[in-house]
Amino acid sequence: MKEYTAIKELPYYEELDFYKKQKRIVLQNCGLIDPEKIDDYIEKKGYQAAAKAITQMKSKEIIEEVKKSGLRGRGGGGFPTGLKWQFAKDAEGEKKYIVCNADEGDPGAFMDRSLLEGDPHKLLEGMMIAAYAIDADEGYIYVRAEYPLAIRRLKKAISQAEELGLLGENIFGTEFNFKIHIKEGAGAFVCGEETALMASIEGKRGTPTSRPPYPAQSGLWGKPTNINNVETYANIPFIIDNGAEEFNKFGTENSSGTKVFALTGKIKNTGLVEVPMGLSLRDIIYDIGGGITDDKGFKAVQTGGPSGGCIPAEQLDLKIDYDSLKEIGAMMGSGGMVVMDEDTCMVDVARFFLTFTQSESCGKCTPCRLGTKRMLEILERITEGEGKKGDIEKLEQLGKVIKEASLCGLGQTAPNPVLTTIKYFRDEYEAHINDKKCPAGQCDALKGSYVIDEDHCIGCGQCKTVCPADAITGKKQKAHTIDPEACISCGACAEVCPVNAISN
């Protein structure tokens, strides 16, 4: 029958271009199991890694395995996870905590959210193993309040795990006890920073504190604490289950495993992708992402969230891992990837990202509080056509100091979009400042007056009717003209012109 043949021809997931180059370790179950049913997770070998770790392995062995896996923190910093656990394990103290950072504040990022909503038990399992490895008996998940579904599913997952005795006392019949609390964040980006996050859990103002001491020595309520990102913990069951060697098959030498990216912007296939580290930007953008919307030219890609860097076309073949990104002034961050096409103004992009970090600065340290404010003022001036000679140099100097002098990662990275756009698109800044032109035609204040191509104009008069400034003159059936002095560059004429004879 005809219908059946048609269904036979439907491709498998792996055959779709979008999935061909992906490797799903973290997102393995997302979309395939019912996240509200613990049985679904258990059926997919769920909690077997925890059982193995807790009943058959010593804490030292677990830490060794994680170290061997080369897993690095997926929250942005890329610190080796095994080493972090080692510090927490070695720290002296009766009471220790495990914290999961699920604050995910980067605009447009939803990697952690997908996992929390699609496979919450995987996170709990990862945290259990970590708790056992460092001798913690209590854990906190700090999850942003803007994720109500994630919170609901996490709560459900925790109570299901408690019912089965997977959380609570004497887990798997051993001496190991572990309970997990949920703490809802209140919408501050900076509370994703680990010291601010812990202050927030303690009920204090969510501002970062100087390190040392590191959380492993003195974290939550002054106790040794291990804090990792959602995705980091979600990698643990795979590593314990399959061994570090299997994990190491994916990724590059210094960045093993996979990374989930949130692909957005001017790209055909947007969404979450999980790829082995070391894939090139070109692979992600063209093979997985399907290329640029409307087949326009590629201009740049911003990686690492609002404080990441803008990477230009010359770097499309860059193999992405922690170190390669850092080297070119960008960063892995939590995995945001915003693709920009040829119509994007890079000065405006820098202004856009800095607007976010500036308004999220907690205000504690001077360079971040005042430095980002002044940088933003300069960028606003430039995009409004008020740029001055020396502005670029000022931005570079100030950006460098903010990075070097700020207290926490927010300030230390906030200038990145500005510095990288200056580095790779300096000519656009110069055009704005010296020629008072926005090459991409995005900055309203710099749009030139509109002109009518006399050869194409059919004299229909529609433009004349819509012009709010009465800048257009001409007789019916004759070519019209625009008075550049009177034109306010609103573009209304170009929009109505039936023969596309008007441009600026």
Place this chain on the structure above:
Amino acid sequence: MKEIIIDGNSYKFDPGQTVLEVARGNDIDIPTLCYSEHLSITGACRMCLVENKENGSLETACTLPARDGLEVETDNDKIYDARKTVLDLILSDHPMTCMTCEANGDCQLQDLAYQFDIEESSYGSKKEDRFELEERNSFIVYDPDKCILCGKCVRADSELQCSDAIEFSERGFKTKVAAAFDEGLGGEDSSCVFCGLCVENCPTAALSYKPARKKGREYELRKQRTTCGYCGVGCQVELNIKGNEVIKVDSVYDDTAPNPDGEMCVKGRFAYGFIDSPDRLKYPLIKKDGEFVESSWDEALDYIADNLSRIRDEHGGREIGALSSARCTNEENYIMQKFMRAVMKTNSVEHCARL
């Protein structure tokens, strides 16, 4: 022996010391704004940046623990540029009103601007105030526009006075220090006791003493250390005097004093008005024919001695009682009760602190 290297020279240090403490202990100058040896450390202002030679990074000397073999530099172009930029930024958000400012001559920000030769911020000056002046109480004026958010007031209030009356409110560029519900220090929900320690710790004139405003600046004032007369604790205080008038009372920092971190109460800090009060008693008064009349000390003491002896001899010591004051020292209170028991033969002694 453990040693750290600062600017190429080795220095010994005690465990737990920071690079700033070691440097200062050896007369190496590192500018600071948010650091105070009396308070916890926050590393907020970023003025004390030094270069860690291990990796070339800039770190705050006030938070960096000294450790064996650590090598830092406290003065090079990179450090100077960073410190100057930080200062430049602070000044871009600070009113250029030194001419009329209470803190002129006693302002850490002004001193640093002088040291780094910044006449005006390279980002332009602050042209308009962003906040309202906060002076809905009798003692302390807060001008958030002059505040550099070093947080010393907040820490002094919380760590020394333990009032927790003020905290940062808002965030980022909008941050300011505020009392509960932003109702001011004298507000209904404020736990401020007006000890003035916040003012004392303020490096600028963001906080100032209201009664002292416009009455003279640091270099016009004569300083006189004294013991507070209000109670027996014996707090050390510093009177600031202009001409013959007490203008304000500052803290004294002395480890041997009962208030080593400059702690004071509202009375010691603000209740000095009596000193120059025209109503103040300067001579003993004896009531004659229903009127108080000035007398000499000899006359007054004789009068007291005669009458106390007379009452004791005629009616017995039990007819006499004595009440002494918490403003006296322990020793004075002791003498009082001893005198009453041994000489006046009475056990009726009492002290105002029991009321």
